[in-house]
Amino acid sequence: MSIKSSNLGYPRIGENREWKKSLELFWAGERTEAQFTSEMEQIRLSHLRKQQEKGIDLIPVGDFSYYDHVLDTAVMFGLIPTRFKTEKQQLSLQAYFEIARGSKGKVASEMTKWFNTNYHYIVPELEDAKPVLTENRPLKLYKEAKEKLGISGKPVILGPITFLTLSKGYDKQKRNELLQALVPLYIEVLQQLAEAGAEWIQIDEPILVKEVDNEVVRELNEVYKAFHDAVPNVKIILQTYYESIEQYQAIVQLPVAGIGLDFIHDDGLNLAHLQTFGFPSDKVLAAGVIDGRNVWKTNLHEQAALIETLTNVVDEHRLIIQPSCSLLHVPVTVKSEQNLETVVKDALSFADEKLDEVVLLTQFVNHVVTKNELSEHDLAVKNLNDSPLRNVKAVHEALANIHSDAKTRIDASERKKLHDDRWNLPLLPTTTIGSFPQTKEVRKQRLKWRKGELSNEQYEQYIQNEIKKWIDIQEEIGLDVLVHGEFERTDMVEFFGEKLAGIAITTFGWVQSYGSRCVRPPVIFGDVVLTEPMTVKETLYAQSLTSKPVKGMLTGPVTILNWSFVRNDISRIDVLNQIALAIREEVEALETNGIGMIQVDEPAIREGLPLKQEKADGYLKSAVEAFVLSTSSVQEETQIHTHMCYSNFEAIIEAIDALDADVISIETSRSHGELIRSFEDYLYNKGIGLGVYDIHSPRVPTSEELSQNIERALKVLDYRLFWVNPDCGLKTRGIEETVAALKVMVETAKLYREKLEVEQKVNN
The missing domain is CATH 3.20.20.210 (TIM Barrel)
Incomplete structure (x- = not known):
């Protein structure tokens, strides 16, 4: 079995910000709801088609959003602030946007940063929350990709532990009640996806890279055991990113088919844990080896060496190669850039180019391409490093003297x-x-x-x-x-x-x-x-x-x-x-x-x-x-x-x-x-x-x-x-x-x- 390639998420906005333009025309009343949803569907399908054409094996579906994926999760489970609730269970599109943007007499929900990125999410308010499944959104998007493009995608869902931790308005007792209420709803979503034919499901739990105590580990075991017992035939990848995971030994033993780890922003700790404690023989390792947050070309020789190190611990047939996180954080494509210095442009890699890097690296470790092709790719960054642009003598001298130039103001x-x-x-x-x-x-x-x-x-x-x-x-x-x-x-x-x-x-x-x-x-x-x-x-x-x-x-x-x-x-x-x-x-x-x-x-x-x-x-x-x-x-x-x-x-x-x-x-x-x-x-x-x-x-x-x-x-x-x-x-x-x-x-x-x-x- 060859090593597979995967993606965790794709930029929503489109090459020419067509997503943004459609949104703002709808808000301005210049698009009907039907026109808006049709335009969004075309954008969404074009993104999936592009990943399919590039040769990505596991293509994410459900990462696309009209506004924010955390808000989508809250709405899917009926967790709507009281001031925006109506008698209808399913929220209207207008009310969905009001939660995020506010309206006359209704203050918008709080917005804050998504971990340590420059993306910002809408904070769910759970004071009077009574979870109920309003719509199986991942199922709808999975079926769309399958029926219209022939793509059996990898549904992406924000995990319950991360969702609750990023929300506000509850105490410890309420958290337990909410979790107990959410688990059956998540199971319903997973069961329906399984019935529709989904083989792999990505459940994002990035909260696991922050401080994780024993209580969270208990919650994780309880939740993911319930998922496994209810849907044993679905392959769940528990996906983390942005840092090394805490409680490594406990997390890799969870009853899931795969664990997704970031090997770019982990300061080497994920790799160290892997080498020290090993990796379960019944799981797939989804290895984030292409930087999903920065725009520089990857040194593919170095990452090929990293993958070789990983295969000393994990069998090749249990390895997936992917970006370190969703590509939401980078622009769409370098090919549109015509005004950059050549030495700079050649060293850049945006979302599309990162997918190419994922595929090229996968092909290399599967012995489809040679080292020469990696060398050709890696040359651009070396050329930039050696250029005068990165070697200005006056700047380096000023840096050396900053402490001697320091000044102190009066109180x-x-x-x-x-x-x-x-x-x-x-x-x-x-x-x-x-x-x-x-x-x-x-x-x-x-x-x-x-x-x-x-x-x-x-x-x-x-x-x-x-x-x-x-x-x-x-x-x-x-x-x-x-x-x-x-x-x-x-x-x-x-x-x-x-x-x-x-x-x-x-x-x-x-x-x-x-x-x-x-x-x-x-x-x-x-x-x-x-x-x-x-x-x-x-x-x-x-x-x-x-x-x-x-x-x-x-x-x-x-x-x-x-x-x-x-x-x-x-x-x-x-x-x-x-x-x-x-x-x-x-x-x-x-x-x-x-x-x-x-x-x-x-x-x-x-x-x-x-x-x-x-x-x-x-x-x-x-x-x-x-x-x-x-x-x-x-x-x-x-x-x-x-x-x-x-x-x-x-x-x-x-x-x-x-x-x-x-x-x-x-x-x-x-x-x-x-x-x-x-x-x-x-x-x-x-x-x-x-x-x-x-x-x-x-x-x-x-x-x-x-x-x-x-x-x-x-x-x-x-x-x-x-x-x-x-x-x-x-x-x-x-x-x-x-x-x-x-x-x-x-x-x-x-x-x-x-x-x-x-x-x-x-x-x-």
């Missing part, structure tokens, strides 16, 4: 006195996070400029007009600290990737971030160098239009690193510090030109936390050092702001403090103020803005909602340190809703300001 409380004197801001100062709506017209003008249909002068004039319009709007609304709006920027990381040497921006390298939000992560291919100022011109123009302070807006080094595809020939810390040195130069350029408030956004610090707790301290230390390196060279009178996204900051509250930013704004609206608890037991003496409304939803918040968020925060935080702002940038919102929401925010802040001023007078 934050002393800086605050200087800032209060300089700015004289009112209590509860209001501001925004940075970006304003990127309308169709803004995108249209940028596209015309890129195509050469607008001159540089014409485009610059257009951007200045937008800046002036929004400075006027901000003045009229009554915001205290303004921003220029970032109309010249496509994306907060992509923009800087375009400006910095050593970083490339692809043309079609899109990946899904959340919902229909797609981003093009920059490709850090070489040594990073600032060649000229990136933001000074637009910021200075905005400041010339108003007497109020305008913040300079930069993206921080940690976020640029975490939201990029990073070169893998040197350490990530070295790449991080290269970026920090470049951002420091830009910070100094803004300050030299008179900009006294500079915001260096780091929304991805929390997102970049390693999955293993023992790695967290080292990561946070490097992140803090890079941020401080990029911001600490300014004068004491200059106020440094930063911004972070999403909740669950308890684990990094000390690192947040160590950043030593004068003002930090953090998302808290979707998590209903849960983040505020992080500050109840921690004395924080710097300015802080806990986002008072959710920008990811199109609805305009009420003053009552904002009042609740402000009131809750002021019970914990010193009002003299509190800023009022939205929870994130406003780029994706419409103009009318943005203006309306900001008006409500400013009016609510003024009400509380007046209240505090009255209380001050009474107390004095």
